[in-house]
Amino acid sequence: MNIILHWFTTDLRLHDMPSLRSAKDANALLPVYVIDPQSEGDTMHGFQRIGPIRKTFTLQTVYALKEHLQARGSDLLIIEGPSEIVIPELVDIYGVDSIHVELPFASEEVKRISKVKSNIAIPIHHFESRTLFREHELPFTLDQLPDMFTEFRKLIEKSCGYAIQSCDDSPLPPLPIALKKHSLQNKMQEIENSWITDPRAAFKAIGGELEGLKRLQYYLADTHAISTYKETRNGLIGDRYSSKFSPWLALGALSAKRIIESVNTYEQLFTANESTYWMKFELLWREFFQWTLKKHGDAFFRAEGIRGKKQLVNHDSQKIENWRLGNTPDRFVNANMKELLHTGFMSNRGRQNVASYFVHNLQQDWRIGAAWFESQLIDYDVASNWGNWMYVAGVGNDPRQDRVFNTKKQAEMYDPDGAFQDLWLYDHMAKNER
Numbered sequence: 001m002n003i004i005l006h007w008f009t010t011d012l013r014l015h016d017m018p019s020l021r022s023a024k025d026a027n028a029l030l031p032v033y034v035i036d037p038q039s040e041g042d043t044m045h046g047f048q049r050i051g052p053i054r055k056t057f058t059l060q061t062v063y064a065l066k067e068h069l070q071a072r073g074s075d076l077l078i079i080e081g082p083s084e085i086v087i088p089e090l091v092d093i094y095g096v097d098s099i100h101v102e103l104p105f106a107s108e109e110v111k112r113i114s115k116v117k118s119n120i121a122i123p124i125h126h127f128e129s130r131t132l133f134r135e136h137e138l139p140f141t142l143d144q145l146p147d148m149f150t151e152f153r154k155l156i157e158k159s160c161g162y163a164i165q166s167c168d169d170s171p172l173p174p175l176p177i178a179l180k181k182h183s184l185q186n187k188m189q190e191i192e193n194s195w196i197t198d199p200r201a202a203f204k205a206i207g208g209e210l211e212g213l214k215r216l217q218y219y220l221a222d223t224h225a226i227s228t229y230k231e232t233r234n235g236l237i238g239d240r241y242s243s244k245f246s247p248w249l250a251l252g253a254l255s256a257k258r259i260i261e262s263v264n265t266y267e268q269l270f271t272a273n274e275s276t277y278w279m280k281f282e283l284l285w286r287e288f289f290q291w292t293l294k295k296h297g298d299a300f301f302r303a304e305g306i307r308g309k310k311q312l313v314n315h316d317s318q319k320i321e322n323w324r325l326g327n328t329p330d331r332f333v334n335a336n337m338k339e340l341l342h343t344g345f346m347s348n349r350g351r352q353n354v355a356s357y358f359v360h361n362l363q364q365d366w367r368i369g370a371a372w373f374e375s376q377l378i379d380y381d382v383a384s385n386w387g388n389w390m391y392v393a394g395v396g397n398d399p400r401q402d403r404v405f406n407t408k409k410q411a412e413m414y415d416p417d418g419a420f421q422d423l424w425l426y427d428h429m430a431k432n433e434r
């Protein structure tokens with residue numbers, strides 16, 4: 001018997017999954033998802049590490065995967081407990097021979113997996129399912145990864161370009177294992193149904209692979225919104241100004257490779273223009289931050305970032321709370337922060353402005369801002385979030401050290417009639433904010 005335990009982490013899908021396909025010779029495959037209390041709880045800043053909206057979106061995604069696997073005659077064990085305890089227990093109960101898991105990029109995940117490793121005697125195989133390229137496909141070694149995005153992009157475009165190796169979507173191996181009764185309960189959590197999408201939300205975010213694939217279809221062939229993306233991408237209202245792929249990408253419910261493949265097909269069938277190129281360009285930003293995190297590790301979470309540059313901070317709990325809740329003296333910042341609070345999403349333009357305001361106007365520690373985003377964003381991605389925050393704080397990959405957003409000017413430029421600010425600030429709850 002060859003039994004493989006597939007430990008799902010941020011690869012919550014069945015398409016483009018080399019780890020599942022490489023298990024095709026196994027006699028049995030045991031799919032597992034662990035809700036690890038160590039990655040939840042409160043931050044040292046007095047708010048939850050995973051807020052309710054992000055939690056709901058994650059659970060929707062996990063349960064959608066369970067249903068998808070059940071439809072293929074398999075199942076997903078959803079277990080709550082410290083990974084280093086529950087995974088070894090499952091290995092014993094099922095007589096597992098090896099474990100397949102996504103290659104982790106952040107140190108916390110690396111440490112979690114090594115703790116599991118030290119409690120078992122079977123091999124763990126890692127799979128690179130998060131990025132467009134595997135490490136050996138990059139045109140440089142990781143220690144030579146450029147610290148500037150433009151240099152990275154040029155090297156990638158010159159060598160591999162966007163004609164990436166296509167996703168392997170050959171049929172899945174049978175998933176025949178019968179789940180045994182055991183003390184680790186198959187966690188059935190009530191998904192918070194009371195959370196109803198705010199009617200002002202830019203788009204309806206429902207977790208799960210099929211919803212992610214639907215969104216891809218919607219943005220490309222259904223609406224052709226992609227063909228004007230370069231002109232609309234700085235928008236603030238509505239579901240078409242940008243792709244909104246990020247929530248599904250973050251949990252791996254949609255693969256980055258699948259998006260590039262679909263954009264390439266769209267270009268062949270319909271049109272190839274600056275906008276279709278720009279979507280691939282933006283996905284390269286995502287790729288850049290993933291590899292930058294892998295290269296720099298813990299420096300991503302230090303005040304001085306990867307530049308080793310000290311930041312001036314002036315800790316003020318009241319200012320931090322006002323920013324978090326959208327009660328600062330700046331209407332544009334407030335509107336964006338309320339959007340985040342009520343929906344778990346914010347546009348890229350909004351993120352740049354509120355982060356710059358937090359760091360440069362309020363002079364607070366950028367890591368607290370990043371932690372708040374981590375708590376709230378349904379598209380929270382460790383590399384993209386901490387990498388972008390470092391960038392804005394001037395301790396990351398920005399070649400310019402003096403970039404500060406003038407939020408008043410930005411509001412005039414991107415919200416000239418104030419429609420976005422009115423949407424989030426002028427409601428029955430908050431008339432007095434006008």
Ligand SMILES: Cc1cc2nc3c(=O)[nH]c(=O)nc-3n(C[C@H](O)[C@H](O)[C@H](O)COP(=O)(O)OP(=O)(O)OC[C@H]3O[C@@H](n4cnc5c(N)ncnc54)[C@H](O)[C@@H]3O)c2cc1C
Nearest residue numbers: 242243244245246282283286348351379380381384385388
């Ligand atoms: C302070 C700050 C924090 C951020 N935190 C996150 C985060 O936790 N998770 C996250 O996915 N993105 C993050 N971003 C990047 C960006 O804002 C979002 O990816 C984007 O707004 C998501 O919306 P979209 O899918 O409609 O993007 P689109 O404009 O349609 O772009 C398509 C895809 O390209 C990628 N992308 C675009 N811009 C960036 C960027 N600057 N950095 C990395 N990838 C990018 C994303 O995967 C995105 O889904 C952050 C940006 C800032 C300034």
